[in-house]
Amino acid sequence: MKIIEIHTPTQDSVISCETGCFLRHAPEFLAGHQNFVLTDSNVHALYGAQIAEVFADTPVYVLPAGEENKNRENLFAILQAMIDAGLHRNSYLFALGGGVVGDIGGLAAALYMRGIHCVQIPTTLLAQVDSSVGGKTAVDMGNVKNVVGAFYQPEAVLVDGTFLKTLPAREIRCGLGEIIKYGALNPLILDSLLENADRLFDLDYLSEIASDCIQHKSEVVQLDEREQNLRKSLNMGHTTAHALELNYGGLSHGEFVLIGMYYESKIAVAEGLATAEYAELLSGLILRVLGEVPRYAGLEKAAESARLDKKNAASDEVSMIVPAGYGVYAELKLPFEKYRDYLVRFAGK
Ligand SMILES: NC(=O)c1ccc[n+]([C@@H]2O[C@H](COP(=O)([O-])OP(=O)(O)OC[C@H]3O[C@@H](n4cnc5c(N)ncnc54)[C@H](O)[C@@H]3O)[C@@H](O)[C@H]2O)c1
Ligand SMILES: [Zn+2]
Known part of the structure; x- marks a missing residue:
């Protein structure tokens, strides 16, 4: 396993790159907290069984797939679901998907109670090499891409090459x-x-x-x-x-x-x-x-x-x-x- 660390003034971020690290390491973050999983409809259709296996009774929010859904309406719907799930300051949000899920999920984690733990689990090649790393989070508004966002480093990123097998x-x-x-x-x-x-x-x-x-x-x-x-x-x-x-x-x-x-x-x-x-x-x-x-x-x-x-x-x-x-x-x-x-x-x- 290759471990890469990013230290910034606000967060130490640990990036694990290893085939199979999702199934192996995601459960380590679960103990004792009320948590929340965000994914999209395509990823859920492919990996729903694994998500259920790893996250058991953790609430799973399934965003419709596609860039057009990286918007403020969905951001607030996710935040409402986080309130309904009773998340607290020590909770983890797992953003499991491509860059759309990572960006909107990272922003929801940054905003909820002024910031809860975030674990990025990127499932596209672009999200693995780019969007899940570095802490840029955002949604689009109108025609303007990424115009509302925050810098918010995830606590961990699990980069698992297994997800690439189903990528078009x-x-x-x-x-x-x-x-x-x-x-x-x-x-x-x-x-x-x-x-x-x-x-x-x-x-x-x-x-x-x-x-x-x-x-x-x-x-x-x-x-x-x-x-x-x-x-x-x-x-x-x-x-x-x-x-x-x-x-x-x-x-x-x-x-x-x-x-x-x-x-x-x-x-x-x-x-x-x-x-x-x-x-x-x-x-x-x-x-x-x-x-x-x-x-x-x-x-x-x-x-x-x-x-x-x-x-x-x-x-x-x-x-x-x-x-x-x-x-x-x-x-x-x-x-x-x-x-x-x-x-x-x-x-x-
Ligand atoms: N935060 C950053 O630094 C940063 C950097 C680059 C891009 N971005 C953002 O990332 C987004 C693009 O990310 P993307 O290309 O991952 O798009 P995406 O999240 O829309 O994913 C692309 C498609 O692949 C599907 N998918 C995801 N994982 C899959 C898998 N394992 N198997 C099969 N299908 C799968 C998705 O459902 C979607 O249909 C844009 O919104 C862009 O603004 C952010
Ligand atoms: Zn780019």
Whole structure:
């Protein structure tokens, strides 16, 4: 078992990465407390029997699956169910599911009685390598994603590769988007991805590389929990990814992260930050996951979305974290018109 720790001023968080750790370790948190399990309808359909076995008579709240349910109505319905279940300050909330369950469950744990214990049990690859680690919790409001939330570190995260066996290929590709992003931020992860390029969809390999990605994220979060500096690096590829995701949709978030990285590496080459050889190397990994990278018509609107991205310091520029050297990133700020022209040139139909 690999154990990774994150120490922040408010919480020590212990992340256990081991096949079978859900069944083995979840019961350790149960003794003597009134607890609460949050999951979603898809995960419950697949793992309801195991949930009943591990959590026995603990109340289980089943959220309808899907991002559209990560909203304030469901947040308050969960909080009401927690009140009805008689949870108290020492209670544990177990968030067992993908990033949607983790985000809304983490926020419910942060709000209930100003904070109860939270254990994240991520069941998607994206949740394992990204959303369950680092303490960002949120719900969406209207069309604005993650606009209401809190930093609230879980006490424990149980990362169990067994859950990946039932994940659709699309969700594996989604997690791979973030994994390849970590490769572009960390030379050791990049070495491993290149050496194992034929095994990118092999679940044993994914569990192995997931723990390296979690280690990377944990170190970053420990140094910069509130995203003042270093944590911004984890947004590599995301400026263009979010802009395309918002305007075109149809693919998972992680797939858009790969597309964003693909086009932003071309911009980095054009700006003299990365070599064409390095951009080719990353593109090779990206293409192994996506097959091909889509091109788009009407990119001016997407560029405008990137301009409005909350990560920009000024309204007439677009800020990005782009691949630079091998496993090295750089922050690039471009005047809006220049970014728009690059996007149309590289990604346009
Ligand atoms: N907090 C953070 O730092 C952070 C980071 C990245 C993403 N996020 C958030 O995470 C969310 C996306 O997470 P996600 O991709 O896990 O989405 P998700 O939770 O919607 O899960 C994707 C789909 O997989 C299903 N599923 C979950 N586990 C499964 C399993 N083991 N087998 C089969 N199906 C399973 C779900 O029911 C859902 O249909 C977004 O809301 C995003 O904003 C948060
Ligand atoms: Zn992401």
